[in-house]
Amino acid sequence: MRELSVLNKYFWKYRYRFLLGILFVISSNYFAIIVPEITGYIGLKIQSILPNANKKSIHLDKISSDYFVKRFINWMEALSIGKVITYSCLAIIVASLIRGVLMFCMRQTLIVMSRHIEYDQKNEVYDQYQKLDAEFYKSHTTGDLMNRMAEDVSRVRSYTGPAIMYLTNIVALVGFSVYNMLKKDVHLTLMVLLPLPILGVTIYIVNSIINKKSERVQALLSDLTTNAQESYSGIRVIKSFVQESAMLHFFRDKGEQYRKNAISLAQTDAIYFPSMTLMIGLSTLTTIYMGSKMAIDDGSKVALIVEFVIYINMLTFPVSSIGWVASMMQRAAASQKRLNEFLKIEPTIKSESGSAKADLQGDIRIKNVSFTYPHTGIKAISNLSLDIKKGEKVLVIGKTGSGKTSMTQLLMRFFDPDEGSIEMDGVDIRKLELNSLREQMSYVPQDVFLFSDTIFNNINFGLRAPADIETVRLAAKRASIDNEILELEKGYDTLTGERGVTLSGGQKQRISIARAFIKQPHVVLFDDCLSAVDNKTEHEILEGMKTYLHNKTAIIITHRIFTTIDFDQIIVIDAGKIVEHGTHNDLLNQQGYYTYLYQKQILEQKK
Numbered sequence: 001m002r003e004l005s006v007l008n009k010y011f012w013k014y015r016y017r018f019l020l021g022i023l024f025v026i027s028s029n030y031f032a033i034i035v036p037e038i039t040g041y042i043g044l045k046i047q048s049i050l051p052n053a054n055k056k057s058i059h060l061d062k063i064s065s066d067y068f069v070k071r072f073i074n075w076m077e078a079l080s081i082g083k084v085i086t087y088s089c090l091a092i093i094v095a096s097l098i099r100g101v102l103m104f105c106m107r108q109t110l111i112v113m114s115r116h117i118e119y120d121q122k123n124e125v126y127d128q129y130q131k132l133d134a135e136f137y138k139s140h141t142t143g144d145l146m147n148r149m150a151e152d153v154s155r156v157r158s159y160t161g162p163a164i165m166y167l168t169n170i171v172a173l174v175g176f177s178v179y180n181m182l183k184k185d186v187h188l189t190l191m192v193l194l195p196l197p198i199l200g201v202t203i204y205i206v207n208s209i210i211n212k213k214s215e216r217v218q219a220l221l222s223d224l225t226t227n228a229q230e231s232y233s234g235i236r237v238i239k240s241f242v243q244e245s246a247m248l249h250f251f252r253d254k255g256e257q258y259r260k261n262a263i264s265l266a267q268t269d270a271i272y273f274p275s276m277t278l279m280i281g282l283s284t285l286t287t288i289y290m291g292s293k294m295a296i297d298d299g300s301k302v303a304l305i306v307e308f309v310i311y312i313n314m315l316t317f318p319v320s321s322i323g324w325v326a327s328m329m330q331r332a333a334a335s336q337k338r339l340n341e342f343l344k345i346e347p348t349i350k351s352e353s354g355s356a357k358a359d360l361q362g363d364i365r366i367k368n369v370s371f372t373y374p375h376t377g378i379k380a381i382s383n384l385s386l387d388i389k390k391g392e393k394v395l396v397i398g399k400t401g402s403g404k405t406s407m408t409q410l411l412m413r414f415f416d417p418d419e420g421s422i423e424m425d426g427v428d429i430r431k432l433e434l435n436s437l438r439e440q441m442s443y444v445p446q447d448v449f450l451f452s453d454t455i456f457n458n459i460n461f462g463l464r465a466p467a468d469i470e471t472v473r474l475a476a477k478r479a480s481i482d483n484e485i486l487e488l489e490k491g492y493d494t495l496t497g498e499r500g501v502t503l504s505g506g507q508k509q510r511i512s513i514a515r516a517f518i519k520q521p522h523v524v525l526f527d528d529c530l531s532a533v534d535n536k537t538e539h540e541i542l543e544g545m546k547t548y549l550h551n552k553t554a555i556i557i558t559h560r561i562f563t564t565i566d567f568d569q570i571i572v573i574d575a576g577k578i579v580e581h582g583t584h585n586d587l588l589n590q591q592g593y594y595t596y597l598y599q600k601q602i603l604e605q606k607k
């Protein structure tokens with residue numbers, strides 16, 4: 001439960017709403033207590049007019065200890081029995097109505113407060129996701145990440161809202177009722193309250209079993225959904241490999257497990273309400289049995305029994321909810337523990353304190369850099385050094401898996417090198433403020449990603465202030481995609497991603513190039529961004545790129561050699577090392593991998 005104490009900052013933030021809510025809970029229970037008190041009074045009044053009745057006047061303190069109730073009863077004492085009953089019924093109706101309004105207000109304050117806290121907490125979790133680095137994302141699955149946002153936060157909300165509300169309600173109602181009952185008859189009170197703790201414990205046990213079972217059912221359901229989702233996404237692969245019936249068997253097995261667990265949960269659920277009703281029945285029975293025995297000895301106790309039956313009925317639901325609230329709090333504590341652990345994680349890549357804002361001009365120096373991916377132990381870069389002057393264009397070539405992308409990841413500071421350093425304009429990039437460093441580079445990653453948004457917004461994505469349509473179109477023209485966008489029914493307002501139109505791989509790649517072209521930084525990194533376009537389009541983009549790259553330092557990774565752009569340096573990487581380095585002519589003279597690739601390309605073009 002200690003874990004939940006971190007939420008105190010939110011209770012403090014919403015303290016007025018919180019306190020008001022608690023006040024509503026307490027006052028709603030004050031009005032609840034009026035009902036049995038007045039009912040008891042009616043009983044006494046009726047008893048007093050029966051033949052052989054005890055004609056003693058009614059002792060007000062025995063009916064209620066409340067000032068207002070006492071005054072009301074005092075006022076009625078002078079009235080006829082008919083009027084007493086009418087006014088008492090009216091008082092019960094008014095008290096119940098006021099209680100209803102107060103209960104509405106209690107939900108409006110406490111439950112609404114919990115929704116505010118849920119909103120704040122989701123933002124806190126999302127903010128942490130944004131801060132965490134690539135290393136964290138490699139070691140966590142998307143399902144796990146989504147669970148924290150959805151499941152854990154919502155379980156914590158059941159503590160900040162319903163659990164707090166019911167707990168205060170239990171304390172207030174039990175407090176008021178038991179105080180009144182004890183004042184009226186200690187012996188009877190103890191006897192009738194006896195089954196209630198047993199009820200609370202039983203409900204707690206049954207509830208814990210239900211929670212465990214429903215967690216299992218939930219896990220199986222999410223497994224089932226993931227399977228179904230994967231088979232929809234991979235339907236073409238399934239069909240082409242004729243795996244429909246194998247998939248069906250697989251799905252059925254999972255479904256069977258889900259079915260068995262869901263049935264077992266339904267069986268336990270079925271015990272829940274009967275066990276609650278049984279306990280409530282037992283309490284009422286004890287009240288009537290004990291009360292009747294007392295009434296045989298003392299006829300004036302009949303009204304008291306009626307009053308106690310109302311108390312017991314009022315108490316059973318709150319007392320039975322103790323178990324439910326306790327298990328809700330346990331689950332919330334477990335979820336908050338997970339959230340606390342996650343919120344404590346410090347990103348390994350972050351701005352050093354006092355780091356300077358980057359103002360990149362374009363000089364890059366990679367000095368004896370080595371890098372091994374921490375979670376796999378793969379050494380991707382090995383003692384690599386490279387000097388790039390402001391405005392130079394560098395072509396990076398290498399076999400697949402040779403370390404080209406890893407080099408750009410180090411330049412963008414998605415990871416830090418294990419050895420050596422990277423300097424921009426003579427400053428180690430670890431000493432530059434991280435966001436300003438990334439903001440001043442244009443990067444087209446190898447894996448294209450478009451958001452479920454309009455094409456216009458996707459191109460504008462990296463800009464602080466969105467550019468106008470003319471600027472967006474210019475970027476798209478340079479990426480050779482403008483005409484194709486205009487041909488779409490909604491043009492630049494077309495939605496892409498899961499909810500939108502299906503664009504071809506090449507179209508997506510060019511939109512992502514346009515996203516980089518719209519930025520005007522001094523350093524640009526293009527990672528194999530022309531792999532999905534044909535030769536003609538490639539040529540058009542390279543022409544657009546030539547103008548764009550003017551005065552910019554550019555590192556372009558590719559598997560094809562471009563001669564449209566005059567590269568100042570060309571490097572060939574193999575196993576994380578530079579194995580060939582020079583200009584186009586230098587490398588042709590070296591007769592290495594570059595020459596082999598170039599000649600192969602020329603032969604292909606001649607075919």
Ligand SMILES: Nc1ncnc2c1ncn2[C@@H]1O[C@H](COP(=O)(O)OP(=O)(O)OP(=O)(O)O)[C@@H](O)[C@H]1O
Pocket residue numbers: 138373376378379380398399400401402403404405406407446
């Ligand atoms: N995120 C990662 N985590 C662990 N290992 C990685 C990661 N990314 C790449 N690697 C490994 O590092 C090595 C270099 O990969 P990298 O992606 O840099 O090569 P590349 O030259 O860009 O390849 P390609 O041309 O196929 O894109 C490979 O052995 C790869 O398996």
